[in-house]
Amino acid sequence: MKKYDIKDIKLAADGKNRIEWAERNMPVLRLIREDFTKKKPLAGQTLAACLHVTSETANLLITLKAGGARVVTCASNPLSTQDDVAAALVKYYGIPTYAVKGESNKVYYSHILMALDHKPTLTMDDGADTVSVIHKTHRHLIPGIIGGTEETTTGVIRLKAMEKEGVLEYPIMAVNEAMTKHLFDNRYGTGQSTLDGVLRATNILLAGSTLVIAGYGWCGKGLAMRGKGAGANVIVTEVDPVKALEAKMDGFMVMPMIEAAPRGDLFITVTGDINVIRGEHFLKMKDNAIVANSGHFNVEIDIPALEKIAAAKKEVKPFVVEYRLKSGRRVNVLAEGRLVNLASAEGHPSMVMDMSFANQAKGAEYMVANHSRLEKKVYDVPLDIDRRIAEIKLKSMGVNLEKLTAQQEKYLNSWQEGT
Ligand code: ADE
Numbered sequence: 001m002k003k004y005d006i007k008d009i010k011l012a013a014d015g016k017n018r019i020e021w022a023e024r025n026m027p028v029l030r031l032i033r034e035d036f037t038k039k040k041p042l043a044g045q046t047l048a049a050c051l052h053v054t055s056e057t058a059n060l061l062i063t064l065k066a067g068g069a070r071v072v073t074c075a076s077n078p079l080s081t082q083d084d085v086a087a088a089l090v091k092y093y094g095i096p097t098y099a100v101k102g103e104s105n106k107v108y109y110s111h112i113l114m115a116l117d118h119k120p121t122l123t124m125d126d127g128a129d130t131v132s133v134i135h136k137t138h139r140h141l142i143p144g145i146i147g148g149t150e151e152t153t154t155g156v157i158r159l160k161a162m163e164k165e166g167v168l169e170y171p172i173m174a175v176n177e178a179m180t181k182h183l184f185d186n187r188y189g190t191g192q193s194t195l196d197g198v199l200r201a202t203n204i205l206l207a208g209s210t211l212v213i214a215g216y217g218w219c220g221k222g223l224a225m226r227g228k229g230a231g232a233n234v235i236v237t238e239v240d241p242v243k244a245l246e247a248k249m250d251g252f253m254v255m256p257m258i259e260a261a262p263r264g265d266l267f268i269t270v271t272g273d274i275n276v277i278r279g280e281h282f283l284k285m286k287d288n289a290i291v292a293n294s295g296h297f298n299v300e301i302d303i304p305a306l307e308k309i310a311a312a313k314k315e316v317k318p319f320v321v322e323y324r325l326k327s328g329r330r331v332n333v334l335a336e337g338r339l340v341n342l343a344s345a346e347g348h349p350s351m352v353m354d355m356s357f358a359n360q361a362k363g364a365e366y367m368v369a370n371h372s373r374l375e376k377k378v379y380d381v382p383l384d385i386d387r388r389i390a391e392i393k394l395k396s397m398g399v400n401l402e403k404l405t406a407q408q409e410k411y412l413n414s415w416q417e418g419t
Contacts, residue, residue, distance in 0.1 A: 005099075006086040008083065011087040012092060016092050019085060022054075022055035026056065026059050028358040029060065029361065032063055036361070041368060042368055045122050045364075046070040046071075050124065051125075052342050053086050054082050056348070058088065058089055058093070061073055065094075072120070073095060074097070074112050076129060077126075083101050122364060123149075124151075124360060125150050126150075127152055148173070148367070149367065150175060151356065152176050153182070154295065155296070156176045157272060171378075174380055175363050178386045179386050184352050185356040186218035187218045189348030190348070192349065194219075195227065195230065197339075198292055198334065200345050208233075210234075210264050212236075212237065217272075219270040219294060219295070220247075237254070238254060257276070257281050261284035262285065262286065273295075274300065278302045279306070287329040289329075292335065295339075300337065311326045320333075362389070366382065
């Protein structure tokens with residue numbers, strides 16, 4: 001069994017500093033860690049975490065270890081690993097880590113297999129790749145697994161498809177569905193970190209530019225809000241009539257991609273679907289248009305179609321590849337169409353990952369305590385966990401809640417009183 005596979009162990013000291021910096025803005029996870037250290041709710045478990053290997057994830061893994069689990073980790077995306085953090089996890093925290101920024105798809109999957117060599121009893125995914133590999137080729141592990149958790153919208157969609165087909169073999173807690181996850185991480189996290197990724201890669205001016213956002217889910221909403229705040233003219237493309245209506249009433253232009261294509265300066269996909277920007281769209285774009293993705297998988301931008309219609313291609317700076325079309329117009333693709341916020345920036349800020357990962361830690365604890373009565377289904381995080389995380393977060397921000405008076409409590413529980 002390989003103990004670890006990382007870029008360079010000498011990066012560990014930098015990684016440790018980065019992990020400690022993130023921890024300052026993760027008060028909810030810190031409280032959970034204190035509690036886990038005392039109670040050891042994960043004792044006896046081996047947890048394989050296939051997550052973006054960042055300083056925030058490191059704080060989650062350290063918390064899970066404090067809870068008594070043996071923890072191993074691998075990347076959930078070939079471009080999202082922070083190599084210094086991976087080194088620190090190995091050197092200072094004793095967590096076997098298999099992740100190298102820029103790894104090929106082949107190495108990416110080999111890293112998942114290395115994590116599975118540890119024979120996990122619990123899985124923790126961001127995108128459901130571990131669950132998928134286990135169900136396809138590592139079914140011998142299934143009898144030993146009590147359950148798993150899933151971080152992201154795309155992963156939850158995949159797992160619900162497995163449940164619907166009757167092929168899911170163990171229960172999963174859908175962390176993404178917690179309100180203290182998607183309302184904050186997807187909206188404020190993606191909103192800020194995606195623009196951060198685009199700006200670090202390109203240094204373009206957003207003010208006065210036209211930003212086309214494909215998808216108006218929670219990620220798209222956050223992105224549109226932040227784009228508008230930075231002075232961009234925002235166009236939204238949507239397939240869902242209710243979401244499209246919401247975008248329109250939020251003050252954005254709404255139109256199909258084929259109409260948005262000639263207008264946009266910057267295009268960002270956050271739909272979770274395949275081939276959202278295709279050959280016919282690239283052909284209509286202005287010279288020097290920039291295209292990026294912040295959805296989980298690198299399938300939203302049809303890069304193979306772009307390769308076909310391009311006359312030339314070159315890397316103009318890190319994370320920016322320019323395709324020159326036969327017309328002479330240039331289309332720039334960021335981060336190979338992979339998650340731009342994690343590839344060319346550092347992902348969501350710690351302040352927001354604090355809540356997402358508090359749900360992960362509490363979700364794992366819940367799974368251990370309740371797995372024997374759970375079915376092979378995808379479960380939401382219980383509401384009391386969600387509310388508790390919101391309460392602790394508010395407290396850490398110095399915000400107090402209003403309290404119901406006895407009279408208000410009675411009023412809310414009665415049906416007799418009207419006007
Ligand atoms: N997903 C988005 N941002 C992240 C971060 N900073 N760490 C881990 N996973 C993330």
